[in-house]
Amino acid sequence: MLGKKIGFKLTVAVGVTALVTISVFAYINSRSYNKSLLAEVERHANQLSETVRSSTEYDMLLNQRERIHESIARMGNQRSIERIRVMNKAGTIIYSSDAEEIGRMVDKAGESCYMCHSAGRPLERLEMQERTRVFRLKPDAPRTLGIINPIYNAPSCWTAACHAHPQSQIVLGVLDVTMPLAEVDKDIRAARIEIVIFAISAIFALSLIVGVFVKRWVDVPVEELLRATQRIGDGDFNYRIPENRDDELGLLAKTFNTMTQRLSEARLQLFQSDKMASLGRLAAGVAHEINNPLTGVLTYSSFLLKRTKDQPELQEDLKVIVRETIRSREIVKSLLDFARQSVPKKTEADINEVIARAAVVVENQLTLNNVKLVQELDPALPRAVVDANQMQQVFINLFVNAADAIGAKGGTIHVSTTSMSLSPVGITQIKKALCPKRHNLVDNEVRIDGKPSIRIKARSNGNEGFVYLNSIYGAGGHHHGIVLDANKEVQLACPECSISLLCPGRTCPDCGSAVYTFEVPPRGMVEGCARKGCDWQRWEAVDTSGQREYVEARVRDDGCGIAEDQLSKIFEPFYSTKGQKGNGLGLAVIWGIIDNHNGTISVESEVGVGTTFIIRIPVRA
Amino acid sequence: MTSRDILVIDDEEVITGAVTRICTAEAMSVDAASSGAAALKLLESRCYRLIVCDIMMTDVDGFQFLAEAARRNIATPIVMATGYSTVENAVRSLSCGAVDFIPKPFTADELLAVVRRGIRCGQLQRLAATPSEEPPDTLAYVPCPSKYYRLGYISWVLVEHEGTALVGITDLFLKTIDGVGGFVLSPVDDDVVQGESCASVLSLDGATHAVMCPLSGRIVEVNPAPAADPTVVEKDPYFEGWLYRILPSELDPDLKQLIPCSSDRL
Numbered sequence: 001m002l003g004k005k006i007g008f009k010l011t012v013a014v015g016v017t018a019l020v021t022i023s024v025f026a027y028i029n030s031r032s033y034n035k036s037l038l039a040e041v042e043r044h045a046n047q048l049s050e051t052v053r054s055s056t057e058y059d060m061l062l063n064q065r066e067r068i069h070e071s072i073a074r075m076g077n078q079r080s081i082e083r084i085r086v087m088n089k090a091g092t093i094i095y096s097s098d099a100e101e102i103g104r105m106v107d108k109a110g111e112s113c114y115m116c117h118s119a120g121r122p123l124e125r126l127e128m129q130e131r132t133r134v135f136r137l138k139p140d141a142p143r144t145l146g147i148i149n150p151i152y153n154a155p156s157c158w159t160a161a162c163h164a165h166p167q168s169q170i171v172l173g174v175l176d177v178t179m180p181l182a183e184v185d186k187d188i189r190a191a192r193i194e195i196v197i198f199a200i201s202a203i204f205a206l207s208l209i210v211g212v213f214v215k216r217w218v219d220v221p222v223e224e225l226l227r228a229t230q231r232i233g234d235g236d237f238n239y240r241i242p243e244n245r246d247d248e249l250g251l252l253a254k255t256f257n258t259m260t261q262r263l264s265e266a267r268l269q270l271f272q273s274d275k276m277a278s279l280g281r282l283a284a285g286v287a288h289e290i291n292n293p294l295t296g297v298l299t300y301s302s303f304l305l306k307r308t309k310d311q312p313e314l315q316e317d318l319k320v321i322v323r324e325t326i327r328s329r330e331i332v333k334s335l336l337d338f339a340r341q342s343v344p345k346k347t348e349a350d351i352n353e354v355i356a357r358a359a360v361v362v363e364n365q366l367t368l369n370n371v372k373l374v375q376e377l378d379p380a381l382p383r384a385v386v387d388a389n390q391m392q393q394v395f396i397n398l399f400v401n402a403a404d405a406i407g408a409k410g411g412t413i414h415v416s417t418t419s420m421s422l423s424p425v426g427i428t429q430i431k432k433a434l435c436p437k438r439h440n441l442v443d444n445e446v447r448i449d450g451k452p453s454i455r456i457k458a459r460s461n462g463n464e465g466f467v468y469l470n471s472i473y474g475a476g477g478h479h480h481g482i483v484l485d486a487n488k489e490v491q492l493a494c495p496e497c498s499i500s501l502l503c504p505g506r507t508c509p510d511c512g513s514a515v516y517t518f519e520v521p522p523r524g525m526v527e528g529c530a531r532k533g534c535d536w537q538r539w540e541a542v543d544t545s546g547q548r549e550y551v552e553a554r555v556r557d558d559g560c561g562i563a564e565d566q567l568s569k570i571f572e573p574f575y576s577t578k579g580q581k582g583n584g585l586g587l588a589v590i591w592g593i594i595d596n597h598n599g600t601i602s603v604e605s606e607v608g609v610g611t612t613f614i615i616r617i618p619v620r621a
Numbered sequence: 622m623t624s625r626d627i628l629v630i631d632d633e634e635v636i637t638g639a640v641t642r643i644c645t646a647e648a649m650s651v652d653a654a655s656s657g658a659a660a661l662k663l664l665e666s667r668c669y670r671l672i673v674c675d676i677m678m679t680d681v682d683g684f685q686f687l688a689e690a691a692r693r694n695i696a697t698p699i700v701m702a703t704g705y706s707t708v709e710n711a712v713r714s715l716s717c718g719a720v721d722f723i724p725k726p727f728t729a730d731e732l733l734a735v736v737r738r739g740i741r742c743g744q745l746q747r748l749a750a751t752p753s754e755e756p757p758d759t760l761a762y763v764p765c766p767s768k769y770y771r772l773g774y775i776s777w778v779l780v781e782h783e784g785t786a787l788v789g790i791t792d793l794f795l796k797t798i799d800g801v802g803g804f805v806l807s808p809v810d811d812d813v814v815q816g817e818s819c820a821s822v823l824s825l826d827g828a829t830h831a832v833m834c835p836l837s838g839r840i841v842e843v844n845p846a847p848a849a850d851p852t853v854v855e856k857d858p859y860f861e862g863w864l865y866r867i868l869p870s871e872l873d874p875d876l877k878q879l880i881p882c883s884s885d886r887l
Binding site for chain 1: 633635636638639640642643646677703704705707725726727728729730732808810811812
C-alpha cells in the first residue's frame with residue numbers, strides 16, 4: 001500500500017537521486033583529499049631528502065665517515081622518518097640509520113632500486129614523482145613512502161683530497177629516505193568516515209524534508225480528493241473539499257466542487273423528473289383501473305335514478321351515489337391533470353376572495369386544531385390574472401402546512417396581502433430564446449434555480465463547450481460548462497447552426513467586452529456581456545416597460561419553523577418533514593402553480609419562531 | 622344480414638352490461654363483445670347502427686380497431702370510450718375516424734346523448750352518400766368548406782391571415798342534436814385546449830352536448846350572434862355562426878391532429 005502512494009514514490013525518487021549524487025561527490029572528494037595529502041607528504045619527503053643530502057655533502061667531501069654516520073643515525077631517529085640510507089653505485093649500503101644493514105647489498109629488483117633499474121640500462125635522471133614510491137614492507141604492515149635521491153658526481157667530488165670517485169662516474173650513489181604513512185592513512189580514514197557520515201545524513205535529511213513537503217503539498221490534498229471521490233461515489237453529494245489552497249491542486253479541488261454541485265443538481269433533476277414520470281404512470285394506471293368500476297357504479301346509479309322518478313325516498317339516496325361518483329370522477333381527472341401538469345386557466349380574479357374561499361375550506365380543520373386564522377387583506381388590492389382554482393389550492397395547502405407546523409398546542413396563522421411595484425430586472429423570466437436562424441436556445445436539461453437555462457456554444461482558446469445563461473433576466477449566476485479565462489476573447493454561437501451570437505461593433509458598457517444577442521419573441525432582443533464574470537444584460541422591451549405591478553401574499557405561522565438545511569429542499573417533490581402524514585407533493589405543486597403564473601415563492605423561517613411564505617404574482621400575466 | 626342497433630366492445634363486463642342495460646331500456650338492441658376479435662367476428666354476420674369501443678383492450682387497442690374497420694369498409698359510426706381519458710386520446714380517436722369520444726365514467730344520460738348523436742350521425746352520413754335526385758337545398762348536411770380543418774365531425778377551424786383562427790361547430794354535429802336550444806360559451810381571454818370542452822350546446826330535450834375545441838389557445842373574441850339568436854349557428858354554421866376567434870398557442874402541431882376538409886370532397 002505504502003509503495004503505491006504517490007508521495008512515497010516521489011520521496012524515494014528524490015532519495016535515490018540524492019544517494020547517487022552525494023555518493024559520487026563523496027568518492028571524488030575523498031580521492032582528491034587522499035591525493036593532496038599524499039602529495040604534501042611527498043613534497044615533505046623530498047625536502048627532507050634534499051636536507052639530508054646537503055647536510056651530509058660537506059662531510060662526504062671531507063670523507064668524514066663517522067660524522068656522516070652520526071648525522072644519518074640522528075636524523076633517522078626522528079619519529080616521522082623510518083629510515084635513511086645511502087647506497088653506492090654497486091648497491092652496497094654504506095650509511096644507514098639502521099646500523100645493522102650497513103654493508104649489505106641491495107637487490108636491484110628491490111622496491112628502492114626498481115625505478116631506475118627496471119629498464120635494461122639504469123636511468124640517470126628521474127622526475128620527482130618517479131623517485132617516490134608507496135609500498136608495504138609486509139602485507140599487513142602500514143604503508144610506507146620511500147623517496148630516492150640520486151647523488152650525482154660533481155667536480156668537487158673528483159677533485160676532493162680522498163679521490164674516491166673517478167670523473168667518468170655520473171651517479172655516485174643513492175640516498176633513500178623512507179617515511180611511515182601510518183599517520184597519513186589514519187587522517188585519510190578519518191576523513192573518509194566523515195564524508196560517509198555527511199553523505200548519509202545529507203541523504204537522510206533531504207529525503208525527510210522532501211517527504212514532509214510532499215506530504216503537505218501532495219499527499220494531503222490528494223488524499224482529500226480521494227476521500228471526496230469516495231464520499232461522492234457513496235452518494236454524499238453535499239460533500240465539499242475545503243478550498244484553502246491556491247496551487248493546481250487547489251484549483252482541482254475548486255473544479256471538483258463545482259463538478260459535484262452540477263452533478264448533484266443534474267441528479268436531483270433526474271430524480272425529480274423520474275419521480276414525476278413514475279407518478280404520471282401511476283396516475284394513468286390508477287385512472288384506468290378505477291374508471292372502469294366507477295363506470296359501473298355511475299351508469300347503474302344514474303340509470304336507476306332515471307327509472308325511479310316516482311319513488312322519492314329512493315331518489316334522494318341515488319342522487320347521493322351519483323353525486324359522489326361524479327366527485328370521484330373529478331378526483332381521478334385532477335390526478336391525471338396533475339400528472340400532466342395542466343395549463344392554468346387564467347381569468348381576472350381577486351386574490352383576497354381566493355384567500356377567503358380557501359379559508360372557508362380549511363376553517364373546520366383549523367378550529368379543531370385550535371389554530372386562529374387572521375386575515376389582514378388589503379382592500380385596495382388590484383385584481384390579478386390567475387387560475388383562481390389553482391391559487392385556491394396554493395392557499396389551502398399553505399394553511400394546512402401552517403396548521404401542521406403549529407401542531408396540537410394551538411397558534412395563529414396570519415395571512416396578509418398587499419400590492420407592490422417591482423423592477424422587472426431580476427424577476428422576469430426569458431421563456432423563449434431564438435438564434436438569428438430561429439433555433440431554440442432554451443435548454444430544459446440544465447436548470448438554474450429550477451428554471452430552464454439558455455444554452456449557447458462557447459469557444460475560447462481552442463476549448464469548446466456550452467455556457468448556460470440564467471433565464472431570469474439580469475439575475476446573473478450563469479453556469480459555464482467550459483473553463484473560460486475572463487481576459488480571453490470568447491466566441492458565442494448557436495449550438496445547432498453555429499451562427500455567431502456576438503454583435504459586431506457593440507461593446508459592454510460596463511467592461512467593454514463583446515456583446516451577445518438573441519431574440520425573445522415577441523418582446524425583442526436581449527443583449528448581454530460575453531465576458532465571464534460580467535453580468536451586464538439589456539432587454540429593451542422589459543427595461544422600458546417600467547416597474548411591474550405585483551400582488552404579494554404572506555402566510556405567516558408561529559409554528560415549529562424549518563431548519564436552515566431543510567429550507568432548500570422543501571419545494572422538491574416527495575420531500576416531506578411530516579413523515580407518514582404528508583406525501584411530499586404539497587409544496588412542489590404550489591411551486592409549479594406559482595411558476596406557471598410567472599410568479600415567485602420564497603420562504604423565511606426560524607426554528608421555534610415560525611415560518612413565512614411570500615408569494616408574488618404579476619397583476620397582468 | 623341481421624341488423625342490430627348497437628355493438629359495445631369492452632373487456633370489462635360491467636361496462637358492456639351497463640351499456641346493454643341502459644340502451645335496451647331505451648328500446649335499442651345491443652350486442653356485446655369482450656375483444657376486438659370477437660367484435661370483428663360479429664360484424665361479419667351482423668350490421669349495426671353504432672359501435673361503442675373501448676380504447677384499452679387486451680387483444681387490439683381502439684385505434685387498431687378503427688383502422689381494421691376502415692380496411693373492411695365498415696361504414697358504421699364508431700364512438701370511442703376510455704378510462705384513460707386524456708386530451709391526446711380524444712383527439713387521436715377523432716382524427717382516426719371515430720365520430721365521437723366519451724370519457725369513462727359516464728352517466729346514463731351522457732351515454733344516451735352520445736349514442737343518439739352517433740346513430741343520427743350514421744344516418745346522415747348514409748343519406749349524404751346515397752345518390753339522390755332531390756334538389757341540393759335538401760342536402761343531408763353541409764360539409765365544411767375546403768380551406769377549413771375539422772376535429773372529427775364536431776368542430777372546425779379556419780386559420781385567418783392575421784394568425785388568429787375562427788372556431789365553430791360542424792353542421793353534422795348540429796344536425797345530430799335534436800333541436801338546438803342554446804349555447805354556453807366561454808368568455809374572452811379564457812385559455813382553451815384542443816380536445817377539451819370549450820362550449821356546450823343545449824338541446825331542446827334538456828340534454829347538454831359538450832363541444833370539443835379543435836385548437837389550443839386563448840379566446841380573443843366571442844361571436845355575439847349565437848347568444849342573441851341561436852338559430853344563426855344552425856343556419857350558417859361555417860360563416861356567420863362561428864363561435865370564437867382564437868389566438869392559437871401551438872398552431873402547427875394542433876393542425877396535424879385535424880382533418881383538412883378538402884379531403885372530404887375527393
